[in-house]
Amino acid sequence: MSTKINLTLKVWRQKNAQTPGHFETYQARDIDTDASFLEMLDVVNASLEREGKEPIAFDHDCREGICGSCGAVVNGQAHGPERETTLCQLHMRKFRNGDTVTIEPWRAKGFPLIKDLVVDRSAFDRIIAAGGFITVRTGQAPEAHATPVPKDKADWAMDAAQCIGCGACVAACPNASAMLFVSAKVTHLNVLPQGQPEKTRRVLNMVAQMDKEGFGNCSNHYECEAACPKGISVKNIAKMNRDHLVASIAG
């Protein structure tokens, strides 16, 4: 059954990228433990607005864990303490009455800050634009059953394709590496028969764009996998590295 709890929040406030930021302390009172983390922030924001103060800016949209809009580092963990959970699906029953909760934005060179907890993740779009697709125009497609796809390959592709592009992997990585994100898309397309013709250029172009965006390298900390709300495996990074090596030799 739900109860009410009180929390002390330390929230990163920053007007914009040009202005230095700081932690601000807020009291979150009478928070229902059945509320989601974002609903808790709604409650705090409503009281700020009633006082004529600017609410805490944070990205969010679907609030069911699939759009990838939301995310913040909560007590040092991307998306908070619950595994395989986006911030919007984290519920307040995971906290205790009297807890202090620190809330910070994703911090990475590749994700410039916009305001408070909002960062610019457009680098991910540019990485996809570099090769995260299969070149097929509308109308060109053959009959769907023309190419059977072995079930294990289809399942593997689906495991990787579940990535929601939230950026938690980057935020959790000590090197701010985007390799889990990039490898998830490379794997999704490179294991499918439909993705074979562009396999080589896909991995080369996407990795080149990733480097250009200022993301760091993978040094096997596996923090990305631990933070990923969709449980995307670091095996995808190994697969991408293999594909990249083969492509580099072949290319």
Next chain:
Amino acid sequence: MTSNGLDSKTPSGPMAEKWTRHKFDMKLVNPANKRKYTVIVVGTGLAGASASATLSELGYKVKTFCIQDSPRRAHSIAAQGGINAAKNYQNDGDSVYRLFYDTIKGGDFRSREANVHRLAEVSVNIIDQCVAQGVPFAREYGGLLDNRSFGGAQVSRTFYARGQTGQQLLLGAYSALMKEVTAGGVTLFPRREMLDLVVVDGRARGIVVRNLLTGKLESHAGDAVLLCTGGYGNVFYLSTNAKACNVTAAWRTHKKGAYFANACYTQIHPTCIPVHGDYQSKLTLMSESLRNDGRIWVPKNPEDKRPPHEIPEADRDYYLERKYPSFGNLAPRDISSRSAKEQCDAGRGVGPTRQAVYLDFRDAIERLGKDVIEARYGNLFQMYERIVDDDPYKVPMMIFPASHYAMGGLWVDYNLMSNLPGLHVLGEANFSDHGANRLGASALMQGLADGYFVIPYTLSHYLGSTKLEPVDTNHAEFKKAEEEARARIDKLLSIKGKRTVDEFHRQLGLLCWDKCGMARDEKGLKEALQEIPAIREEFWQNVTVTGAGEDFNQSLEKAGRVADFLEFAELLVTDALHREESCGGHFRVEHQTEDGEAKRDDEHFAYVGAWEFKGVDAAPELHKEPLVFEEVHLATRSYK
């Protein structure tokens, strides 16, 4: 005042040949001329992303706008269950004609036949296209595609990617879009919100948007505008829609002259997690696919306080199976939702609020084993447990209906063009294909049909047959639209009242849910028509919007959207009040059979009700498009 003059431009000829013939009859644009046209696409859900990609592939210059930080986040991403297509891979009697028929019947005979037939025809191409893009649909061990059944159908024609079909289809369309960004055909404008449509010489020629990062207004001119901005389910405040889903783009367009059709056809989805607190910001859908294996029931005795697993079979009422033996738990959404409401109204609701019914997997787990159920619905069960803190493998889920989808929308003709020339409306934002009730797994089908396979032809026809003078953003109409948008923003910021935007939205939502939700009557609707303007008036005097206009300002974004919902809600109620019949998602208490089923009135209401804006405080004017049924005989819908 009403008129009967709306021309749907439906082609003549036999139903099955209309689209093929029409494709031949339509004008084409020469490949070398296509790059001279600029097409503005607003929204990057399935309809907007697929249209942008396809038009760019054809050679048009495309400018694509979305409200999110990335086009990949549009709310199509949240669709769980699947997408229908008449492939008949299961050899179970499906065909284009059956999908067409099921959709017409499912829509309670309030959709336009020719559109629906076209939808069924192109459904098969969608699957081919998505597979070629690398969409990882579920497959069988032989490597071929798997299907499942969905509400309102007796065949298995639904293709799916676990419980994330919308996500995978949207990521497919998004990848095609990003491919075209790289190819140079599409210019992307994320974090932009459309605030107005610009009409020059009677034609849609551009838009005014607010850059949500800087708060600055921007004008964009083009040769045609495609609105792919989704539905208005958030008018109820609590809904399964994403928080940013809104009616603003559609509503401002309506105020510029585009007719709004069938607003009262709202879909209340039967399987959502029930409301549990007043802090709640949204409702979460549990895919309808759960009804394939879950059985819906309530205790027979309202006083039965035993935990569900202690209630024996004899004391349970599997009311859908009892009332609709041939469809059982797979009855269409409108019927299932209304039945749940009926049970709760009769006091048989369960859970702390008594506004819920059980969705029980006990029998399926016994029959198939936990592993099979986990493979089918694992991610949904996990989501449920996370939100409710109950384990659905052990305890039945509790579900209740919630606002989910808008069948109504901007009126379009067969070519997806509004009465306002040059303005095209795709996907959920238009009214066209689902009549008064949408069947499961049909929204994804329609969004992609419109974007991939319909608009490329019909837009070419418009551009190829229209003489368009050059227009740029220095035109007085752009300046005027910008000034109006700016004045509105300044006004919102100047009120500095006492109540938050969300408080007003919640108040409006509750009112619409009570008076214009799953059941409506004349008295309630008339009361709503009194109350909505009063809320609106208070909003413009007492809302508090903090921050500055030319800044990243989420309070201001919300305020603009709620201001439009406060106007739109009146149209929703007006349409519901005028439609003196029950059909699909529109249930008028006065119009029901003895056993409580919806009673249509084909003699007086077999038409599309398209409303013309006449001013915020003036009554809108009704235009009728008569619905002519050439193929399917009007019949009382029965799922018994």
